[in-house]
Amino acid sequence: MERFRCGGLEILFMKGDITEVEADAIVNAANKYLQHGGGVAGAIVRRGGQVIQEESDRIIRERGPLEVGDAVKTTAGRLRAKWVIHTVGPIKGEGDEESKIYRAVRNSLLLAKSEGLESIAFPAISTGVYRVEPEVSARGMIRAVKDFSRDPGSVKRVIFVLYTDDIYRVFLEEASRQLSQC
Ligand code: AR6
Numbered sequence: 001m002e003r004f005r006c007g008g009l010e011i012l013f014m015k016g017d018i019t020e021v022e023a024d025a026i027v028n029a030a031n032k033y034l035q036h037g038g039g040v041a042g043a044i045v046r047r048g049g050q051v052i053q054e055e056s057d058r059i060i061r062e063r064g065p066l067e068v069g070d071a072v073k074t075t076a077g078r079l080r081a082k083w084v085i086h087t088v089g090p091i092k093g094e095g096d097e098e099s100k101i102y103r104a105v106r107n108s109l110l111l112a113k114s115e116g117l118e119s120i121a122f123p124a125i126s127t128g129v130y131r132v133e134p135e136v137s138a139r140g141m142i143r144a145v146k147d148f149s150r151d152p153g154s155v156k157r158v159i160f161v162l163y164t165d166d167i168y169r170v171f172l173e174e175a176s177r178q179l180s181q182c
Contacts, residue, residue, distance in 0.1 A: 002172055006182035007149030010157045013175055015168045018161040019047040022080040024117035025073070026161075027108050029125045030056075030086040032065040034072075039128040040163075044084060049077030052084055068094075069103035071111045081121070085111055089126030089137075097132050101125050101140030106148060113153035121159040124167050134167045138174035146178055 004011045018026050018040060029040050034056035036045040045052050055074035066072065071087040087108045090100040104125055112120045125141060126132035145158050162168040 002175065004175060004179040004182065006146055006179050008152045009145070009149040009155065011145060011149075011175070011179060012157065012159045013168070013172055014159065014161055015163070015165065016161050017043070017163065018121055018123050019043050019079060021121045021159060021161055023119040023121040023157075023159060024081065025083040025085045025112055025115075025120045026076070026079065026081040027071075027120065027122045027125075028084050028086045029123055029128065029130075030066075030088055032067070032088050034060050034066070034086055040123045041086075044079070048079040048084065051075065051077045056086065068100050069107060071104065071107040073111060073115065083115070083117070085120070087125065089130055090132065091126070092131040092133075097126065098136050098140040101132070101137055102144045105141050105144035109144065109148045109152075109155065109158070113155050116154045118154055119157040119159065120155060121161050124160075124162055124171065127167060134170040135174070138171045139178075142171070142174050142178045146182065149182070 001014045076084045085108045087104040090097045127134050127137045
């Protein structure tokens with residue numbers, strides 16, 4: 001585990017399974033239809049319960065499919081987290097992947113702030129099924145957190161939960177690049 005301070009935020013990097021993390025919200029790397037089949041989405045619904053899929057289906061019925069970069073919130077069922085924030089990352093090849101990841105993270109953080117949450121945990125958005133290079137995801141994600149740290153409101157702690165050794169290493173390298181002069 002590595003720890004950085006930036007503006008009003010504590011930013012942590014750990015290897016692990018995000019479904020086990022205790023935080024006000026964990027973020028899901030979702031698709032536009034909030035159909036949580038594989039990857040981190042599948043793990044969140046398997047562990048948290050079907051209520052997360054049911055609330056997601058209700059959101060889609062009410063507002064239609066999400067856009068890349070949108071973020072919405074459901075409860076978290078049996079998870080230790082209180083809420084799940086679902087955000088949609090880009091698929092490799094669609095263009096502007098880094099700035100779309102930036103917006104997904106920024107919108108997730110703004111939602112957490114508007115709900116008065118203190119802690120939020122993120123997986124490495126778009127680096128699994130969506131095949132974006134971990135370096136690109138790390139750049140966009142960390143830059144979004146760094147910019148948000150200027151006015152974080154209620155949010156005190158952001159936790160990156162990285163599932164593999166490789167991706168953990170890439171995120172730590174990017175963090176030391178961007179967060180050392182915070
Ligand atoms: N905890 C933390 N990270 C995890 C976990 C976990 N339990 N499980 C996987 N990862 P992905 P995407 C990592 O595929 O690329 C889904 O089907 C994984 O190693 O979950 O944004 C959705 O429904 C990778 O580094 O998300 C969408 O259709 C990272 O989480 C689509 O995949 C993201 O991998 C979204 O694709």
